[in-house]
Amino acid sequence: MHPTAYAVGLTMAxxxxxxxxxxxxxxxxxxxxLSLAVLLPMAALALKAASVSLDDIxxxxxxERVQAALWLSLRTAFxxxxxxxxxxxxxxxxxxxxxxxxxxxxxxxxDLPFAxxxxxxxxxxxxxxxxxxxxxxxxGIAGIKVVYTELGIIVALTFxxxxxxxxxxxxxxxxxxxxxxxxxxxxxxxxYQTFRYIILPHVTPALITGFTLAxxxxxxxxxxxxxxxxxxxxxxxxxxxxxxxxxxxYDYNGAVVIAALLLVVSLIILFIINGLQAWGRxxxxx
Amino acid sequence: MAIEIKNLTKRFGDFTALSGLNLNIAxxxxxxxxxxxxxxxxxxxxxxxxxxxxxxxxxxVDGANAGTVDIRDRRVGFVFQHYALxxxxxxxxxxxxxxRVRPRNERPGKDEISKRVHDLLKLVQLERLAPRYPGxxxxxQRQRVAxxxxxxxxxxxxxxxxxxxxxxxxxxxxxxxxxxxxHDEIKLTSVFVTHDQEEAxxxxxxxxxxxxxxxxxxxxxxxxYHRPATPFVYAFLxxxxxxxxxxxxxxxxxxxxxxxxxxxxxxxMYVRPHLMDIEHDRASVESVPAKVMHINAAGPTVKVELxxxxxxxxxxxxxxxxxxxxxxxxxxxxxxTPRQQQLFKKxxxxx
Numbered sequence: 156m157h158p159t160a161y162a163v164g165l166t167m168a169x170x171x172x173x174x175x176x177x178x179x180x181x182x183x184x185x186x187x188x189l190s191l192a193v194l195l196p197m198a199a200l201a202l203k204a205a206s207v208s209l210d211d212i213x214x215x216x217x218x219e220r221v222q223a224a225l226w227l228s229l230r231t232a233f234x235x236x237x238x239x240x241x242x243x244x245x246x247x248x249x250x251x252x253x254x255x256x257x258x259x260x261x262x263x264x265x266d267l268p269f270a271x272x273x274x275x276x277x278x279x280x281x282x283x284x285x286x287x288x289x290x291x292x293x294x295g296i297a298g299i300k301v302v303y304t305e306l307g308i309i310v311a312l313t314f315x316x317x318x319x320x321x322x323x324x325x326x327x328x329x330x331x332x333x334x335x336x337x338x339x340x341x342x343x344x345x346x347y348q349t350f351r352y353i354i355l356p357h358v359t360p361a362l363i364t365g366f367t368l369a370x371x372x373x374x375x376x377x378x379x380x381x382x383x384x385x386x387x388x389x390x391x392x393x394x395x396x397x398x399x400x401x402x403x404x405y406d407y408n409g410a411v412v413i414a415a416l417l418l419v420v421s422l423i424i425l426f427i428i429n430g431l432q433a434w435g436r437x438x439x440x441x
Numbered sequence: 442m443a444i445e446i447k448n449l450t451k452r453f454g455d456f457t458a459l460s461g462l463n464l465n466i467a468x469x470x471x472x473x474x475x476x477x478x479x480x481x482x483x484x485x486x487x488x489x490x491x492x493x494x495x496x497x498x499x500x501x502v503d504g505a506n507a508g509t510v511d512i513r514d515r516r517v518g519f520v521f522q523h524y525a526l527x528x529x530x531x532x533x534x535x536x537x538x539x540x541r542v543r544p545r546n547e548r549p550g551k552d553e554i555s556k557r558v559h560d561l562l563k564l565v566q567l568e569r570l571a572p573r574y575p576g577x578x579x580x581x582q583r584q585r586v587a588x589x590x591x592x593x594x595x596x597x598x599x600x601x602x603x604x605x606x607x608x609x610x611x612x613x614x615x616x617x618x619x620x621x622x623x624h625d626e627i628k629l630t631s632v633f634v635t636h637d638q639e640e641a642x643x644x645x646x647x648x649x650x651x652x653x654x655x656x657x658x659x660x661x662x663x664x665x666y667h668r669p670a671t672p673f674v675y676a677f678l679x680x681x682x683x684x685x686x687x688x689x690x691x692x693x694x695x696x697x698x699x700x701x702x703x704x705x706x707x708x709x710m711y712v713r714p715h716l717m718d719i720e721h722d723r724a725s726v727e728s729v730p731a732k733v734m735h736i737n738a739a740g741p742t743v744k745v746e747l748x749x750x751x752x753x754x755x756x757x758x759x760x761x762x763x764x765x766x767x768x769x770x771x772x773x774x775x776x777x778t779p780r781q782q783q784l785f786k787k788x789x790x791x792x
Contacts, residue, residue: 334525337492340512341519342539342594352542356529 197418204415211408220389221397221413228394229420231305232373235312236366243320243365244358250321251328265322268315273378280311281382303385308393311379316369323365327358360435364428371424375417442503442597442630443468444489449498451484451654458484459654462498466647469628471621473635473645477677481654482634483602489632490517490600503597518591518629522603524583526575532586533571536561539594561589564623581612588620592627601633605640617644638678642666650674675711675783682717682755684710684729684779712779715758719745719767720776728776731755733769745769747777 215221250262268276284291284301294301301307331354339349377395384391392400394417401410444466451459459481466472474482487493489500491512500507507515527535536558540549549557562568565585575583584604591599604620605613621644624631635641641648642662650657650665650673658670669675676683685708720728731747734754743764747755755777759767769775 332523332525334521334523335527338519338521338525338590339527339538339542341490341492341515341517342542342590343513344538344542345513348542352538353527 200411200414200418203411207408207411212412215401215406215409215412216416220392221409223389224392224394224397225413225416227305227308227392228374231308231312231393232370232376235309235316235373236370238309238313239316239320239369240362240366243317243369244324244362246317247321247324247328251325265318267318269318273315273376274382276314277311277379277382280307280314280379284310284383302383303387303391305391307383307385308380308391311383312373312376315376315379316373319369319372320362320365323368324358324361327361331357360431363431364435367424367428367431371421374420374424444598444630444632445501446485446489447499447501449485449488449495449500451481451488451493451495457654459488459495462654462656464649464656464659466630466632468630471624471631471633471644471646473633473641473648474651475635475638475641475648475677476651477636479653480651482636482649482651485651486600486602486632486634489598490519491515492519516594516597518594518596518599520584520587520591520599520601520604522606524575524587524607526583526587526590528575530574531571532562532567532573532575532578533558535575535586536590536593539590557593558589561593564592564627565589579612580608581616584608584616588623592629596629599629599631601631603634603636605637606635613640620644642678650677652677669783672709672711680714680756682712682714682779684712710779711783712781713758714744714756715742716779716781717755717757718763718778718780719747719757719759719769720778721767723776724778728778729755731775731777733771733773733775736769736771738764747775 246265250258250265281302282288284294284307286292286295286300286302291301299306301310335353335357336349339353340346344352375395377393377399380393381396384393384396386392386396388400394413398410398413398417401407401413444464446462446464446466449459449462450457462485474485476482484493488495489502489507491507491510495508502515527538530538537554540554540557543549558571559568562571565588567582567585567589570578570582570586575586578586584607588601588604605616608616617640620633633644642665645662647659648662648665649659652673658665658674660668660670665674666678669678675681718724723730729749731749733745734748735746737744738761741761742758743761745757745759745764747757749755757777767775
C-alpha cells in the first residue's frame with residue numbers, strides 16, 4: 156500500500172475513537188451488570204405481578220389491613236422525611252459554616268445510620284425508648300408512649316433518613332460563597348431575609364432531593380422498624396412487613412401485589428428526583 | 442459623600458493587615474487602591490464597607506462615624522470580585538433585591554421598583570437581559586448586573602473589589618473605560634481595589650499605592666507615575682531597571698557595570714525601559730556594557746533584554762526606527778545608557 160494512503164486510513168480509523176480506551180467493553184459490562192443486578196429482579200417482579208388475577212389484586216388491595224399498612228408506611232415515611240429536612244438542614248449548616256473542635260468527628264457520626272446494620276439500630280432504639288429505657292422513661296413521665304406506636308416508627312425512620320438530607324445539602328451549602336451573604340447584607344437584608352430569600356432557595360433543590368431519597372428509603376425500611384413498631388396488624392404494621400406476613404401465609408400473589416405497588420411508588424419517586432436534579436442544574440451558574 | 446479614614450489598624454492574629462492608615466476621599470471622587478496581594482487594599486475596602494471591623498481608628502462617612510452603623514444601614518454599594526450574584530434569581534430580581542428587603546414603610550411600590558430597575562438596566566446597558574439568570578450571562582455582563590444591583594440602593598459610596606479581576610483582557614479594557622464614563626455621569630464617591638497599575642492609572646482620579654498595610658503614596662495618576670515618592674511606587678507602576686551607583690557631593694554618579702565599593706556612599710537609580718538607550722560605543726561614563734540576550738520586536742516598541750558582565754538583566758524599550766538603525770542581533774555587544782533616571786538614596790531602600 157502507498158504510505159500516504161496508509162496514513163490517511165489510520166487517521167480515518169482514529170477519528171471516531173475517544174482518547175479513553177475500552178468504551179465498548181466497559182459499556183457492555185455496565186449494561187450487563189445493571190441488567191443482572193437491577194433490571195432482572197424488577198422484571199421478574201413485574202412479570203409475576205402481571206400474572207396475578209384481577210381478583211387477587213382486588214382482594215389484596217381491598218383488605219383493610221393492607222390498606223392500613225400502606226397508608227401507615229406512606230404517612231410515617233413522609234413525616235420522618237419532613238423532620239429530616241428541618242434538622243438535616245440545621246446539621247448540614249452547622250457542619251459547613253462553623254469550625255469547632257470535634258467537627259470532623261460529628262461529621263463522621265452523620266454516616267452512622269448508613270453504616271449501622273438496621274437490625275442493630277432497631278434494637279438500640281427499642282431499648283432506648285422502651286418504657287424503662289433512658290428516653291422512654293422520660294417520655295413516659297410526659298405521658299408519651301413511643302415504643303409500639305406510630306411515633307416509634309417515625310423515630311426509627313428519622314434515624315435512618317438523616318444522612319440522606321445532610322449529605323445532599325452539605326455540598327450545596329459549601330458551594331454558597333460567604334460573599335453571597337455579605338452581598339445580601341450590604342444591600343440591606345436582615346439575617347432572616349438573607350436566609351429566607353437567598354440561602355433557602357439555593358438549597359431547596361438539594362433539600363427536596365434529600366427528602367425524596369430519605370422518603371424512598373423509609374418506605375422500604377424494615378430492619379430498624381420491626382422491633383420498635385411491635386407490628387400490630389392495622390395499627391403499627393408497615394407495608395414491607397405486610398409483604399412478609401403475606402409470604403408467611405403462603406399468599407404469594409398478595410405479597411407480589413403489595414411489592415409491585417411499592418415498586419411503582421419507588422419508580423415515581425425516582426423520576427421526581429431526576430426531574431428535580433435536571434431543574435436544579437438548569438438554574439446553576441455556568 | 443466624603444470618606445475620612447483616621448489612624449486605622451487591623452490585625453488578623455499576629456499579622457498586621459493595616460497599620461495606622463490615614464486617608465481622605467473627597468465627595469464624588471473615584472479612587473483606586475493599588476498594591477500587590479497582601480498589601481491590605483482589600484481589607485481597607487472591606488472595613489470602609491463594614492464587612493470587616495478595625496481594631497483601632499475610625500471610618501467617617503459623610504461626617505458620621507460609620508463604625509457604629511450596622512452594615513445594613515450603611516448604604517454602601519459593594520461590588521465583589523466574583524460578582525456574588527444570586528444565581529437563583531433573574532437579573533431583574535437581583536437588582537430589585539436591595540429595594541424589596543427594605544422595611545415596609547420605606548419600601549417603594551411595585552411599579553416604582555420596576556421603573557428603578559429598568560432605569561438601572563439602561564444605565565448598565567443590559568435592558569434586554571432582565572429575565573435572564575446570571576448563569577446565562579458573560580462575565581462582563583454579570584459584573585455590570587452586580588454594579589446595577591449595588592447602585593439600586595442609592596448608596597452613599599460605591600466600593601468595588603477587583604471589579605475586573607476575573608475578566609479577560611479585552612473585556613477588561615472596555616469595561617474600565619465604561620466605568621470611568623459611568624462615574625463621570627453619576628458622580629458617586631467610589632473606591633476600587635486593583636493590583637493592575639494600568640487600570641488604576643487609567644480609571645482613577647487619585648491613586649492610593651499600598652504596601653505591607655501602609656500607604657506608600659497618594660496622588661493623581663500623573664503624580665504617582667512621574668513623581669513616585671518611594672522606590673516601591675516607582676517599581677510597582679511599571680517595569681524598572683535598578684542600577685547601583687555612588688554619591689559624590691550629594692549627586693549621583695552611576696559607574697557603568699562596576700559594583701560600588703564598600704566605603705562609598707551608595708545610591709540606587711531606577712530607570713524605566715523606555716528611558717534607556719542602546720549604543721554600539723560607550724556614550725558617557727554612565728554607559729553600562731552589556732550583551733543582547735533576547736529581542737521581542739512584535740508590538741509598537743521593541744523590547745530588548747540585555748545582560749551585564751555581572752549577570753544583571755537590563756530591559757530596554759526602543760522605537761522600531763531606532764531598533765532598525767542599530768541592527769541589533771542576539772549576542773551583539775552594546776552599551777546601555779540611561780537617558781533619565783530616578784534616584785533614591787540608601788535610606789529609601791525598600792525593595
